[in-house]
Amino acid sequence: MCNMSEKEGEERAPLIEETSQLLNPFVHRLELNTAYDKFKLVFMSIFVVPVRVLGIILCLMIAYVFASAGLWGLSREDLAARPMSGWRRKIRWYMGFIGRMMMRCYACQWIRIKGRMATKAEAPILIVGPHSSFFDAIAVYWSNVPCLVNRIENLQLPLFGKYIDYTQPVYVWREDTNSRQNTIQEINRRATSDEDWPQVMIFPEGTCTNRSCLITFKPGAFYPGVPVQPVIIRYRNRTDSFTWTWDGPGALKMLWVTLCQFHNFCELEYLPVYTPSEEEKQDAKLFASNVRQVMADALGVPVADYTYDDCRLMYKAKLKHLPCQTGLIEFQKLRHRLGLNLKNVEEELLSQYADIAISDGQITLSDFAKYLGIPESEPALVDLFKVYDKDNSDTIDFREYLIGYCQYTQPANTEDTLKWAFKLFDRGGKGHILLDDLVKALRASLDMTPEETTRIFKQADQDNKGYITYNDFQAYAKRKPEYAKIFLTYQESIKNGTRLRSVHHPPPGKKKAE
Secondary structure, eight states, X not given: OBOOOHHHHHTOOOBGGGSSSOOOTTBOOOOXXXXXXXHHHHHHHHHTHHHHHHHHHHHHHHHHHHHHHHHTTOOHHHHHHSOOOHHHHHHHHHHHHHHHHHHHHTTOOOEEEEEOOOOTTTOSEEEEEOOOSGGGGHHHHTTTOOEEEEEGGGGGSTTHHHHHHHTOOEEEOTTOTTHHHHHHHHHHHHHHOSSOOOOEEEOTTOSOOOSSSBOOOOGGGGTTOOOEEEEEEEEOOSSXXXXXXXXXXXXXXXXXXXXXXXXXXXXXXXXOOBOOOHHXXXXXXXXXXXXXXXXXXXXXXXXXXXXXXXXXXXXXHHHTTOOGGGGOSOHHHHHHHHOOXXXXXXXXXXXXXXXXXXXXXXXXXXXXXXXXXXOTTOHHHHHHHHHHOTTOSSSBOHHHHHHHIIIIIHHHOOHHHHHHHHHHHSTTSOSSBOHHHHHHHHHHHHOOOHHHHHHHXXXXXXXXXXXXXXXXHHHHHHHOTHHHHHHHHHHHHHHHTSSOTTOOOOOTTOOOOO
């Protein structure tokens, strides 16, 4: 049995933020640069790959026949209601055998097995990672073909769909708003049932990575609070054609290069059964985190709180011509901490960041000043920049921007603050702001040039009325809440007597103008 002890905690794999280098688990490059690699691709493609492809097709067709026989006369409701028995159950061994033969056609002639696979009584759930690609089906074929947790869309895969259906999987229906809860309930039912259900196998990362770290485990497999057996997969090839990530080679290229290898070195290790503590039984996320740590220790890789949401943000960042790693912000952690909404972050906050970050995908003080039209020497601007720049690197990355925006800038943009600022700019109480009044106010307070003030005025006065109403002012402040924080900082410094209206100190690293 396995559990987290103090000694294990001291020897654990590091967190991603504890490593000196930012790891991007969603990127992979397939390097085939040597003459030997190119010769092997040509030679194997002509003389070996056609034979291997025929072997794979033959295995799939035989598996299809066996799966169809095992499913004959059973409805979807029958498959979900009770485990197979009798002759149908015996077919499971043949399905595993055919799967193992098929992997040998993929040049995985010898799969190294370490450890002992636990029985259903010892561990009803198998936790597999890291998840790299569809080649991870190795774990299915060598683990007696357990029940899988699978998307309903995978039923449409030619030949494979019938094989998956035979395993009596727990299907995930993405169109169903209750799918997540129903999936958890079904996993719990099978894991705790007295009926002879096969073990349930789950890839808790939920998406493919390059195995440089273990990303966040989804807690669904851990809600039942039963013992689980961690299973880790290692690919030992010099040429890594097993990794299928968001930013990397396509599936067909992966298959082709894999089939062109003389031998693919794979290893499957069954770690000791992990029995949850009482605290872990009550907290599925803690349970999942501790099992992930045990697996990371065995693999010798760090853990990172990335999820599929970070993958989506990477894609959006690339569309906005930002570096891919901009989206690696450990979104799930920030979502709980800051109350973020993924759609809002993708469509609004990432766009705002892209408008500011013109220096290699990060925000410098110069970028910040240019975006707001405020001189770099303005102390209130420098103070706000320092609040965002948590690591004192003189740049703001997207994660720092989100934290600063949500914790400092947005909360300052209150109705009272906006009314106070509008009244300040509305000289004479006319009920609207004229350009001349705004130029004078911003020149006196933040030393903004008439040109920058005019640009801001035109952005706020979108229908070209020649003046800014309170509704215009409120809408513009919502798009750029940084102004509210800067004005509050300015007003506070005036009130405290820490600065005069006409005094402006240079930003850090810049000499005061003569």
